[in-house]
Amino acid sequence: MSQSTQLPKTSQLNEFSTLELAQALMERLSISPDDWHRLKSNRNSRANEQIAAAVVYLLKNQPQEALARLEQAVGWLDRSISAPPCPSHGEHKK
Known part of the structure; x- marks a missing residue:
């Protein structure tokens, strides 16, 4: 990819604050409810x-x-924490 193709993306990103970019990244990396069971572990x-x-x-x-949050991330990476059971399991038997 040539630099001229990358420039519009860079200039578009400059329109956002660092916080807005970080929030967009957080949204992108957040596990959605639809993907929870597949990605929870x-x-x-x-x-x-x-x-x-x-x-x-x-x-x-x-x-x-x-x-x-960083401590949680380290726990995931060093395997010192695991996913809790899904809170919705067992609620259907009320």
């Missing part, structure tokens, strides 16, 4: 989701919230 997907959220919190000057 996917360690890379879960870490991606948490790291993107951490960047958003850092940009909002909320380091404690960012740290909590």
